[in-house]
Structure formats: C-alpha cells, structure tokens
Amino acid sequence: MNDISPGLVLILGALLVPLLHGRLRQAYMLALPLLAFWQVLGLPEGEFGQIHFLDMTLVTLRVDRLSLIFGYIFLIAAFLGIIYALHVDDTLQHVAALVYAGSAVGAVFAGDLVTLFLYWEGTAIASVFLIWASRTPSSYFAGMRYLIIQVGSGVLLLAGTLLHYHATGSIAFEHMGVGSPASWLIFLAFGIKCAFPLLHNWLQDSYPEATVTGTVILSAFTTKLAVYALARGFAGTEILVPIGAAMTAFPIFYAVIENDLRRVLAYSLNNQLGFMVVGIGIGTELSLNGTAAHAFCHILYKALLFMSMGAVLFRVGTIKGSELGGLYKSMPWTTGFCIVGAASISAFPLFSGFISKALIITAAMNEGYFWTWLILLFASAGVFHHSGIKIPYFAFFAHDSGKRCAEAPGNMLVAMGITASLCVLIGVWPKPLYDLLPYAVDFKPYTTEHVVTQLQLLMYSALAFTVLMRTGLYPPELRSTNLDTDWFYRRAGYALAVRFADGAQTFWEAVDRLVRHAVSKIVFRLHTYHGPGGILARTWPTGIMAFWTTVMLAAYLVLSYL
Numbered sequence: 001m002n003d004i005s006p007g008l009v010l011i012l013g014a015l016l017v018p019l020l021h022g023r024l025r026q027a028y029m030l031a032l033p034l035l036a037f038w039q040v041l042g043l044p045e046g047e048f049g050q051i052h053f054l055d056m057t058l059v060t061l062r063v064d065r066l067s068l069i070f071g072y073i074f075l076i077a078a079f080l081g082i083i084y085a086l087h088v089d090d091t092l093q094h095v096a097a098l099v100y101a102g103s104a105v106g107a108v109f110a111g112d113l114v115t116l117f118l119y120w121e122g123t124a125i126a127s128v129f130l131i132w133a134s135r136t137p138s139s140y141f142a143g144m145r146y147l148i149i150q151v152g153s154g155v156l157l158l159a160g161t162l163l164h165y166h167a168t169g170s171i172a173f174e175h176m177g178v179g180s181p182a183s184w185l186i187f188l189a190f191g192i193k194c195a196f197p198l199l200h201n202w203l204q205d206s207y208p209e210a211t212v213t214g215t216v217i218l219s220a221f222t223t224k225l226a227v228y229a230l231a232r233g234f235a236g237t238e239i240l241v242p243i244g245a246a247m248t249a250f251p252i253f254y255a256v257i258e259n260d261l262r263r264v265l266a267y268s269l270n271n272q273l274g275f276m277v278v279g280i281g282i283g284t285e286l287s288l289n290g291t292a293a294h295a296f297c298h299i300l301y302k303a304l305l306f307m308s309m310g311a312v313l314f315r316v317g318t319i320k321g322s323e324l325g326g327l328y329k330s331m332p333w334t335t336g337f338c339i340v341g342a343a344s345i346s347a348f349p350l351f352s353g354f355i356s357k358a359l360i361i362t363a364a365m366n367e368g369y370f371w372t373w374l375i376l377l378f379a380s381a382g383v384f385h386h387s388g389i390k391i392p393y394f395a396f397f398a399h400d401s402g403k404r405c406a407e408a409p410g411n412m413l414v415a416m417g418i419t420a421s422l423c424v425l426i427g428v429w430p431k432p433l434y435d436l437l438p439y440a441v442d443f444k445p446y447t448t449e450h451v452v453t454q455l456q457l458l459m460y461s462a463l464a465f466t467v468l469m470r471t472g473l474y475p476p477e478l479r480s481t482n483l484d485t486d487w488f489y490r491r492a493g494y495a496l497a498v499r500f501a502d503g504a505q506t507f508w509e510a511v512d513r514l515v516r517h518a519v520s521k522i523v524f525r526l527h528t529y530h531g532p533g534g535i536l537a538r539t540w541p542t543g544i545m546a547f548w549t550t551v552m553l554a555a556y557l558v559l560s561y562l
Contacts, residue, residue: 003049005061006071007106007119009036010078014098018091026086029094033079036105040071047111056171059111065438066292070108070228072436073296074101076422077220077303084307084415085213096129097217104221108228112171113161113186116229120157120193123222124150130214131206139209146206150222153192160185176233187234194226194277197246200270204254207269208262208319212310215262219269219306220299227276227295236283244281245372247274248379255386261309261319261395265302268345268387271379272298278376279360282367285439290359292437297344297352297426304341304419305391308334311408311416312395321390326400334408335396337416344423346388347380347454352423354454355430355445362443380454381461388458389465 013032020028049060078101085093103122110116124147131143163182165171176183195203207218234240248271255267272294279291311334312327313319328335340351347353357380364373407413426433434441 002043003061004039005049005106005109006036006039006043006075007102007104007109009039010098010102010105011122014095014102017094017098025094029082029098030079032098033075033082033101036102037072037075037079040068040075043068053114056114056165057112058115059172060106060115061109062111062173063109065436066228066232067108069292069296069436069438070224071105073299074105074108074221074224077101077217077299078105080303080415080419081213081217081220083418084216084310084412086411087409088211088213090133090211092129093133093211093214096126096133097214100126100130100217101221104225107225111173113157113164113173114171116173117154117157117161120189120225121151121154123225124154127218127222130218131210133211133214134209136209142206142209146202149192149202153189156185156192157189160187160189173232175235178234178237178239183233187237190226190229190233191243192226194223194230194273195247195270196243196277197250200247203270204263204266207266208260212314216303216306216310219265219302223269223273224295224299227273227280227291230277230280231288231291235280235288237281240277240281241369241372242281244274244277244279245375247271247277249274249375249382252379252382252386255382256390259321261321261324261391262306262313264321264386264391265305265309268383269302271383272302272345274379275357275360275376278364278369278372282360282363282369284363284367286366286443287360287363289434289437289439289441289443290356290363293356293359293433294353296433296436297356297423300419300426301341301344301352301423304337304416304423305345305387307412307416307419308338308341309391309395311412314412315405315408316403321394321398324395324401324403325398326396327403327405328396329400330403330405331396331407333413334416335392337413337420338392338396340420340423342388342392344427346384346458348458349427349446349451349454350424351427354427355433358445358450358454359443377457381457381464384458384461385465389462 010032013028013035017025017029043061043063045063045065047059047062051058051060078098081097081101082094085097088094100123103119103126107116107119107123110119128143128147128150131139131146133139160182161171163185164176164180167180167182176186178184178187192199192202203223207215210218230240251267251270255264255271258264258267276291276294276298279287279294309319311331312324315331316324316327318324344351344353347357361373361376361380364376408416430445434443
C-alpha cells in the first residue's frame with residue numbers, strides 16, 4: 001500500500017458506485033474515505049510509487065508533514081461531504097465527488113510535476129459535473145466557463161512543466177520561485193486555481209450554480225489544492241504578500257451588496273484564501289504553519305456554512321437574502337450550526353478560526369509587514385460583517401418572510417453536527433492540530449492581549465453593522481445581479497469582439513469589391529486591345545496559355561481567401 005496513492009482508493013472505488021444501490025451504496029461510499037484515511041495514517045515519510053517513463057522518474061507518492069496535513073483534511077472533508085449527500089439518489093454526483101476528492105488527495109501526495117498535472121486535470125474534469133448536475137441552463141454555461149478556465153490552468157501547468165524539464169532536466173515538484181519563464185507559467189496556473197484577483201470570477205460564477213451538495217464538495221478541494229501547491233513551490237515569494245492582501249480586502253465590498261447568500265460565501269472564500277496566500281508569501285515557519293492550519297480550519301467552517309445554506313435552499317427553494325428571514329422557527333438546528341460556522345470564520349475565541357488566523361496575522365507583524373497587517377485586521381472585521389453576521393441574520397432572523405418548512409434531513413444534520421463539533425473542538429483544544437503542522441509550533445493563541453484585541457475588533461464590527469442597519473445605510477437585500485470584473489470579458493469584451501468582427505467583415509467585403517472591379521477592368525482593357533476575340537480567345541503558344549491559366553487560378557484563390 002505504500003506505493004499506492006490514497007487518492008486512487010477514492011478514484012478506483014468510485015467505479016463500483018453505479019453497481020450498488022440503497023444502504024449498501026451508502027455504506028460503501030462512507031468506507032472509501034475511511035479506508036484511505038487509515039492508509040494515510042500508516043504512511044511513513046519518504047518517496048514511494050516511483051515509475052520510470054520516457055527518461056523521467058514519476059514520484060506518485062511523496063509523504064511529508066505538508067502533504068500529510070492536507071491529505072488528512074481532504075479525506076475528512078470527503079467523508080463529511082458524503083454524509084451530507086446520503087439523501088441524494090444521483091449516481092453522477094456521487095461518482096464525480098469521489099473522483100474529484102481522490103484527484104485532490106492524489107495531487108497533494110504527488111512528488112513530481114507530471115503526476116501533479118494528471119491529478120490537477122482530474123479535479124477539473126470531475127468537479128464540473130457537480131455544477132452540471134443542477135441541470136439548468138445557467139449551470140450548463142457556468143460549468144462550461146468553469147471547465148475552460150480549469151483546463152486552461154492545467155495547460156499552463158503542463159507548458160511550464162515542459163519548459164522546466166527542458167531547462168533543468170528535472171520534473172521534481174519542489175520549491176521553484178519565480179525566476180524563469182517556466183516557473184512563471186506554473187505560478188500563473190496555481191494562481192488561477194487559487195482565484196487570484198482578476199482571475200477569481202470562475203469561483204463566484206460556478207459554485208452557486210452547483211447542486212446543494214455539490215457546492216459543499218467544491219468548497220473543500222480546488223482552491224485549497226492551489227494553496228498547497230503554492231506553499232510547496234513558491235513559499236517566500238514576495239509578490240504573494242500584496243496579492244494575498246488584495247484577496248482579503250476586495251471581496252468584502254462585493255459580499256456586502258450580494259443578495260445570493262451562496263455567492264456571499266463564495267466571496268468570503270476568496271477573502272479567506274487571501275490570508276493563506278499572505279502566509280505563503282511571508283514564507284517563515286510561523287506563517288507557513290498558519291497557512292496550513294488556516295486551510296485545515298477553513299475547509300471545515302466553510303463547508304459548515306455551505307451546508308447550512310444548502311439545507312435552506314433544499315427546504316425553501318431559494319437562497320436569496322431578500323426572500324428569507326425567520327427560518328430559525330422552522331430550522332433551529334440548522335440555525336445553530338450556521339452560527340457556529342459564522343463564529344469560526346469570524347475568529348471568535350474558542351472557535352477554530354481564532355487559533356489559525358492568529359498565526360498568519362502574528363507572522364505578518366513579526367516580519368514587519370505593517371500595512372499588510374492592517375489590511376488583515378480590516379479583512380477580519382469585514383468577514384465578520386458579511387459571513388459572521390449577514391449570513392445567519394438574513395437567512396434565519398431579520399424580518400419574518402413567512403416561510404415555514406421542515407428541518408433539514410437527518411443526514412444533513414449529522415454532517416453539520418460533526419463539522420460544528422470539530423470547529424469548536426479545534427478552537428478549544430488547538431494542540432492536536434498544531435502537532436500536525438509542517439514545523440514545530442511555539443505559539444500560544446490564548447493570551448490576554450490577543451483575546452482582548454480580537455474581541456474589540458469583533459465588537460466594533462458588530463457595532464458598525466448595527467448602526468448601519470438602524471440608520472438604513474446598510475445596503476438592503478435586493479433582487480439584483482452584481483457586476484464583477486468578469487463583466488469586461490463576458491459582456492464588454494464580447495460586444496467589442498462582435499463589433500470588431502462586423503467591422504472586419506465590412507472591410508474585407510469592400511476589399512473584395514475593389515479587387516473584383518480592378519480585375520474586371522484589366523480583362524476589359526485586354527479584350528479591347530486585342531480585338532473582338534479577346535486575348536484569351538485567340539490561339540497562343542502553350543507557355544502563354546499556361547501563364548494566363550496560372551494568373552486566373554491565382555486571382556480565384558485570392559478572391560476566395562478574401
């Protein structure tokens with residue numbers, strides 16, 4: 001088993017899912033991530049599963065502390081996602097979810113760039129079916145855009161890998177930096193999947209279009225795989241610090257005015273990724289520990305928030321903030337679990353986000369990134385605004401929408417309950433998580449200074465929300481479509497391309513008319529000069545006839561091309 005990637009347990013296991021039904025299928029799907037997790041627990045550190053291919057050595061299983069912590073949380077997320085989706089009788093979704101999760105697990109244990117590329121594209125192809133499974137026109141087009149961007153990321157990764165191999169003779173997946181065209185291509189491939197600013201729109205475009213259960217699965221793997229890849233290949237790359245800082249800040253403004261609550265969570269996902277990217281850019285042991293810890297905690301509390309909103313969508317049929325409110329009366333358990341997720345993402349003391357985000361913020365301050373530190377504090381307050389308050393407030397409280405429904409299905413409640421318990425347990429007792437981090441941890445999150453500072457930050461953020469709501473200045477929940485930067489290539493760019501195509505067609509039609517007119521005048525003059533028979537009607541030597549035949553064919557070819 002030491003030569004077999006744990007990801008293959010899920011991928012190959014997914015092939016039998018269509019053959020099983022009922023409780024047997026459910027038990028089998030739950031057993032797959034447990035079996036893979038058991039395998040990971042027994043893996044020794046080192047490189048295994050080596051395959052020699054075309055003068056290259058593929059390392060399909062590289063085990064170290066960085067890959068292990070991401071492997072653990074990916075398998076935990078897969079297990080929780082399967083529990084959450086047990087009520088779904090859709091073979092396509094189950095197979096896609098298992099292959100997707102298995103590809104992500106395989107990628108974090110990949111020791112070379114070629115193996116990474118294969119699993120990288122596996123995540124792209126499998127995950128798109130979780131979007132298409134909604135079976136709506138909007139999900140089809142969103143899925144197509146998602147697939148093009150994700151496969152495009154893989155193409156850049158492959159191109160960078162080929163250039164890197166040509167320049168160095170190595171395909172080892174290790175620290176690269178950005179010192180060559182090859183590494184820049186790989187960096188861009190990782191940045192697309194990590195939803196860097198201006199490359200982020202695929203996330204908000206596609207995740208809300210996925211199925212209720214598909215969105216939970218999507219939130220766990222794609223972007224965190226990119227975080228892992230950046231931590232592996234580009235730790236300490238200075239440009240990641242401002243990129244990450246921008247990622248934490250700009251989604252706040254979109255999330256505040258967004259009406260679709262799953263899109264709000266998609267924007268807040270961008271915000272949280274920014275903290276991880278900053279940690280990678282700083283590149284110290286403390287900051288990289290913070291990135292790994294925050295990725296671990298984020299997968300849990302973000303999944304919990306998507307689970308609670310998915311339960312609302314499943315029972316009520318809408319996720320628009322303008323159409324919800326008062327659901328705490330019908331869905332009290334879902335409300336409570338959502339509040340736990342909101343407290344965790346807001347970094348309340350005794351919740352998981354508090355003990356992970358602190359590592360990154362402290363590292364930024366220790367290394368002299370003062371302005372970045374201020375942005376991170378602002379972003380922390382902002383995420384409390386739109387995910388800590390807005391999500392539970394507009395979904396379950398606010399005005400009473402009059403909607404009454406049943407509580408979420410039992411399997412959904414079990415998945416949310418386990419996830420919420422992990423969020424609280426990690427926040428109360430962070431040592432087991434700290435022991436899993438890539439480097440030794442000498443950090444105490446529960447100091448008086450840190451707790452008081454964080455509570456003050458959260459208190460002032462809550463006060464600002466209250467004042468804005470009471471004065472009517474907070475953006476109301478309206479039925480609307482907010483324009484992001486993708487408008488420039490999806491709307492403005494498309495209109496510009498259409499106009500350019502129309503202009504080009506008009507231009508070539510004018511050229512065609514001019515050429516035809518010029519050719520007809522030449523033929524007319526030759527006909528006039530040589531008499532009624534015309535130059536082409538007379539008897540000429542073979543060479544002359546061949547010459548004019550060539551001229552006529554060339555003219556026809558040019559006119560046809562134009």
